[in-house]
Amino acid sequence: MSEIAGLVLPFFGLIFIGFAVARITRQPLEALGWLNTFIIYVTLPALFFQLLARTPFEELTEWSFIFGSVFSTFLIFMMMFAGSLLVAGNIAESTVKGLAAAYGNIGYMGPGLAVLAFGEKAAVPVALIFCFENVMHFTIAPMMMALGGGDRRSWPQLAAGIVSRIVLHPFIIATALGVLAAYFEWSPPLPLDRLLGYLANAAAPCALFAMGVTLALRPLRRIPVEIVPISLLKLVVHPLLCYVMLSLMGDFSEVWLFSAVLLAALPTATNVFVIAQQYGVWVERTSATILVTTCASIMTVTGLLYMIRAGILPLDLFP
Template sequence: MSEVTGLVLPFFGLIFIGYAMARLRPQPVEALGWMNTFVIYVALPALFFQLLAKTPIEQLTEWSYIFGAVASTYIVFGIMFAGSMLLGGSSIAESTIKGLSAAYGNIGYMGPGLALLAFGEEAAVPVALIFCFENMVHFAVTPMLMAISGGRHESPARMALDVLRKIVLHPFILATAVGVGAAALHFQPPLPVERLLAYLASAAAPCALFAMGVSLALRPLRRVPRELGVIAVLKLVVHPLLCYVILSWVGNFSESWVFSAVLLASLPTATNVFVISQQYGVWMERASASVLITTILSVGTVTALLYAITHGILPPDLFP
């Protein structure tokens, strides 16, 4: 158990420190802007590039792996979306945010740091693949559903262009594409550039987790959705279990790849869900509550998952 504690304590400890500092030394929400800019546009892209550029190119085209991970996410999304529409009588827009709350994990801020800490550099490629392809689908599905609901009055061509722009220009996806290109060409950056990338990459996880803690503290809990229990179970239990079963079924992947995907699936609701809810003016306070509460609950669920993985309770393949 001490081994698992050694993994999760520094990780969740950084989130708690950020949360505590935001409470003890309050600053306006705008003060977090440059930290987020550094994490999203500089540190995490440097981490993705540095690790992918050193990866054999054949490892970057595991389409069955990508399909399995993304399919598990969108099966969970579909369950929550359909349940909200059919049983809850919610609108398409509200059901979209609820579906994202149950399926869109914090794979950007929390994923790379925890996966690399738990499984080493072998986790870099699966984390980058899952992040890129899941976000491509998120960037496409969300505006499409919001347009259908009437929340956005845009022509199909303008909407398609907006989706394409978000995909192509996202800094993580750009960094991944450049990293894949460097791997294909066997490009090695000059030593000073390599050292700069290493410094930036080492700052990615601590800064991202601290910023996440601050962000949670700046969104006080006001309105807890009645669907929170369902959202928490789908996000923290059903999603990783489904991902584990599907990946075991569709292929024979290495242990680190399977467990990296399952770990990413087990992460709490992404802060981006709240950002999306703000963008469309739908379900904002309850989206914020979903992020905060699933993050708190994930301390227990992620710890339990890592314990099961590190102690051999969870085999790397259900169907060897």
């Protein structure tokens, strides 16, 4: 257990440091802009590219793995969306709740924690899951908001916006370039490789610090009654469903299987707040959901890593 604590506490400690510094210095949220730009456009793309480019190309075409992990996320979204729609009858609000239950913090928390827990090979399944899940989320959100009347764009404009948001996302561009480099077996020159290495090493600390700052500057005003089902779906049901789904889909390596399960166990992504704010739907309660699930994930993620390291979870449920 001490090994797990040594793994998790520094990781969540970076979030706490960001939270504490933001509370002490009282800088406005806008002051975080350039750090977020550095993370999104530079460090995490460098990490994804560097590690994907070093991976044998055949490992990057595990379609059964991609389908199993992404489909489990879609099912979680549909569970929360359908339940909320039956109770509240509001498509836009139900969409945000569904995203809160399904859209994990796989961008800021995912790469750093997975690589720390399972080694550099974990970056490959993390990058694949990130790309395909974001394609799904970037498609679902505007389409459902349009159906709910929250997005007034025409369908051609909506489709163009979805495509541009997907193909121009820096993580997805970096992943595509990394896959191309792996396919052609191209290695960057030594000076460029060293630069990419420096940037990749900065990805996790900067992302976690920025996340702590963001949580501190979005005060907890109102805890929604839906926090219980959302938290259970996000932190417990989602990783369990992903584990079962991938066990059904095929035989994957320990790193790939448990990296996917770990990503499924992560708390609600800060991007869900951005989506809620963009459409003016369930904004304050989304902020509270992110904070509550992040705090609760300290216990759930620690417990999951303990079960993985202790061998409590078999590599394949259906050998």
